[in-house]
Amino acid sequence: MTRLCTAITALLLSVGLTPAHAADAYPAKPITIIYPYAPGSASDTMTRLLAEAMSKRLGQPVIVDGKPGAGGSIATEHVVRAAPDGYTLLLSASGTIAVNPHIYKLRYNPVEDLAQISIAVEVPFVFVVGKQFPAQDYAAFKALSATKPGGLSSANAGLGTQAHLTQAAFAKLAGVNLSILGYKGAAPAVNDILGGHVDSMMDNAASQIPYVTSGKTTALFVTSDYRFDGYPQVPTAKELGITGLVPTGWFGLAAPKDTPPAVIEKIQTVLVASLKDAEMQRKLKELGWVIVGNTSQQALERARTDYALLGQVARDIDLKPN
Template sequence: MTINRRELLIAFALGSVAGGLCAAESYPSKPITIVYPYAGGSASDTLTRQFGEILSKALGQPVVVESRPGAGGSMALEQVTRAPADGHTLVLTASGTMSVNPHIYNLKYKPVEDLAPIAILVDIPFIAVSNLSSPAKNLKEFIAVAKARPGTLSFGNAGTGTQAHLTQVMFLKAAGITANIIPYKGGAPMTTDLLGGHVDAAFDNAAAQVANVHAGRVRPLFVTTQTRSPTLPDVPTADEAGLPGFVASGWFGLAAPKGTPLPIIEKLNRIVVAAMRDSATRRKLLEAGWMPVGSSPEEAAARARADLVRFGAIVSQLGLKPN
């Protein structure tokens, strides 16, 4: 009996599906690691640990969050692309690490191609804040001070190549001003310097600064969303504060190494989506300053690809060169 090529392909496909289903049924067989691409102690670290707890409860295995900062998150993603594709190593992804970094760094991998998206977890509003000793009490005053002292205002961000950094550069260009941009290795050390008065202002994701704004430890200048944040209703949008039409947001997601069996990806996605439908989880995320999403893997992949094109154009327009 002879078997033609079509029959071989069908048999191979059926075998792959069966193998993937078996892998999903036995998954997870050991603790799971979520690699966190920034310095610990920030709002996105808390977000990662929150979803680690959700996954651990649903899967019945410990979930460990491993911080690996460096190169705007690129080092962490590279580590995960080399990990076994069995669902036991995941990574927190972001619009910055997936779609900005390929235009900023000379990477040895392609994030959009070498990682398998699980879901977009949340959308990220950005915020500009100044320290309490800064002479700029609002956006218009910040612009006025920057114009009077070109390039001297110190303006921090959580790392070169992050979307906060790129959006910060876009803001300066839109406002027609210059500043001394200071990249940090994560939001936590940046905030420490901001609160200590060592940096005049900072550009960060809103969730990272919610507690400081509410406690009066920093002065909020504006948020970058089209409408005001439900968590920070008293903080104006950039448009309201004096920079018409300036809108920007990012996202955080979860991904696994390329080649992870689809049934495992779908299993993880179902847990994330179910969590986003839980009113307590949604309330906790909103109170922290995040905008809950819970996308499908396909939607996450499509958004990363679209952002890759969009940010490529922006990086080119701004004249930023890969490091």
């Protein structure tokens, strides 16, 4: 029996299954970050910046591989099914982790079937109106909405997106009368705001920086608990008495759930170190990102909280998985 135990222990050691060995030997080959969306966006740029910085610290290439489709669900399932060895990671997002389970019939649970490594960055949503709209502050907007039985028109980048759910939650929590319009992407919605064809929009705060700062749109509030650096004069929802919103959208890294904890810890440490680099911070802030860099446990808790809150909103508006 003793010989058998000794042989098994030797075998485990030889294939590197002890946590300490897993962390020491990792990475021994290139790492792939699966990116869940189409290329060319700010989140794509952010992912590639992080991959380059992490590669320098890990001593191995970190490759970004795009697998868009189904709102990020295709990429997410790919990582859920991948070997739990730390070599296939997911650019996780609040949309893929906390929203998609409520709008798609998934064959996995993205909250529980992945190991959250860290939330790298976040960005609030912003509620804007066009410069020609008669109500240019929140109080006036709310008062005007009360006079419109059909509601003031309000655009988003697509039904079932986090912007849509945040918009619906705002309408309910604030008692504002909105007629919500889901567009096929943010660009046509922004065009209609600028052209005066729609009254308002819930959008990514970073995307609205050029329009708000140039006066083409007016920001009534941001959803975060803090004022947004892109336009710090704009109040938060909480300052206006609106509470209960999911405060931001976020992006981070996740791995298959059975990835060794020591490997998760090593990736998290390298990611956070990369985020603390002064040049990295400058580049990310230029893109409008708010840097987070939290622990794996904090990332998991945030995923669970947002999943529950956004799920309740989806049920409130009778949004069913399809």
